[in-house]
Amino acid sequence: MARTVHHRLFWPVLSLLALVVLNAAVRPSFIRVAVRDGHLYGALVDILRQSAPLMMVALGMTLVIATRGIDLSVGAVMAVSGAVALTLIDRSADPGDVGTVIVAIAAGVGIGVVLGMWNGFLVTVLRVQPIVATLVLMLAGRGVALLVTGGFITTVVSPPLKFVASGYLLGLPFALFLSASAIAVVALVERRTALGLLTEAVGINPEASRLAGVRSRGIVFTAYVASGALAGLAGILYSSNIMAADANAAGEFIELYAILAVVLGRTSLLGGKFSIAGTVVGVLVIQTLQSTVLFLGVSSAQSPVFFAVVVAVVVLVQSPQLHSRVRRLSGRRRRAVPAPEKPARDVEVSA
């Protein structure tokens, strides 16, 4: 039991479960999953499907933050990727052709990689501070997307593209397979090879790891490229969901939600140790919270406050400082209890 409570992800998972229970208590239909037209349908399935773009972006953000960086450009990269892909499909002879759509998706993700390389170049070669380096693209990217779409919202009719975000495979949303594969790939590459360890080393102490022979430059560069590629894929998912490239609205504020997801998953913004599972839970907490606003019928004017209060509570609940304070208080009352072991490394939580 004690081991469960002390597990790094105990509090994030508990927060997620509490949100689901709250929703189910208010409206039991929340946890009902029905089979309709041969696929699963329900609020929980919707949450998993809708979380796909944020999941991609947050995974990339986790890697960047682990290297002591931050990537503010992800929303703009989403806008550019969606604009490029949909413009290609729109201008093609046959928008409904599977090959065309695959080429367009590859182009969208490719442009994400290129923009990620640009960020990585600024950060590693020119030594620009990550927040400033990625800010450049955050500001300029949307303009590029607007140029690509000519200032209009590009709408396409293309069944294969629609399948990406709204289609079903084996009864489950196809988008879910995409985000699950992204999680699996990132987890395998980071945790089954030494890359994750080296990333953490660079994040904890860049100078020491350099002296120890770690090629920090390449590792940091790769993190930004991965973030760009994942944001590119997220942009495709976003556009596919509405079947339109909306350069102004695509990925708006997603960089902040991604940072929030990373923090909720207990990865420190100071860099170093990171948790992919934590980020996954963080994304689901945010997505469930957004559905909660609708399910509880919180009014538009109040929903930002509601959102903020819940996030603040979740962050507080998992704060190690608060835990040790509570423990000290209860320890004073019950002298018999031995002093609690100190957490191995304090996790900074920024609210």
Next chain:
Amino acid sequence: MKVKLLSGVATVAVLALALTGCGGGSSSGGTSAGGASDGGSAAAKTIKVGFAQTGSESGWRAANTKSMKEAFSKEKGFDLVFNAADNDPAAQIAAVRSFISQGVDAIVIAPIVSDGWDDVLKEAQSAKIPVILEDRTVSASPDLYAAWVGDDFKAEGETAGKWAASTLGTADTNMVVLEGTTGSAPANDRAEGFASAIAGTKIKTIASQTGDFTRDGGKKVMEGFLQKYGVKGINLVYAHNDDMALGAIEAIEAAGGKPGTDIKIVSIDAVRDGMQALIDGKINYIVECNPLLGDQAAELVKKVVAGEPVEKVQFAKDSAFDKDAAVAALPTRAY
């Protein structure tokens, strides 16, 4: 790193000032004489007009810019100095200052934000250059500008509400609302106008939530509503703009419903994609938010420069479309 996050938040907050869609602004009533001009017999010679546009953030804005450029053409007796500020309020104020130093005969502004205009409007006044506001309004004193021309968001909501009341108001109707950006003038006024038009009918608002005027927002909110009430539990969707209605269509289709039949949809804007959905029978009624303000603005400028009195507040002519009207109107649509 906290500082980094904070400054990130600050940056985004600044960016958020860039408004989308059919821009907001409350209108102030009253009539006043037009601003004086040193143009003298201005009607005879070319009128030099500086136009400070917000930027090019939407299809609506692009149509608006086109309409203005056409109305202030050389053939119509104008010399237009055009500036698009890319939704940067400081750049827009700088553009207006440059119009003043160029000594134009009149200035037309589509203000990006409503605050911060007092100084530059006073400068224009002391240079005796009349200012006409277009689309959005400013918080500065009405004495500082000659007139405002734009859309009447409340009337748009009323027209949409009247359609709903007359077609669905006699039977029990469960309505969900996709609101525009919280606190924006179009969202507030469209909600108010609609509510007053359906008062006393059997239309009941069962849920209302913001979709931020975007397709993605409209789809997400509609998906939530459909999970909550089911396709059968919702009879009518009122979307504050076409984009959210288009998002709602996607959500209804994904939930196995037929938009326009199982769930009726009424929205505002009448952009091309919305009109197409209306023709396809997926939207049932659209009220126009007219971006073609050019001719009215040009008329105003002529009068003001000639020293004639004008109405301080001028509303654009908004029409409304059902399916047949949309079929007739779409081929000649400018936006």
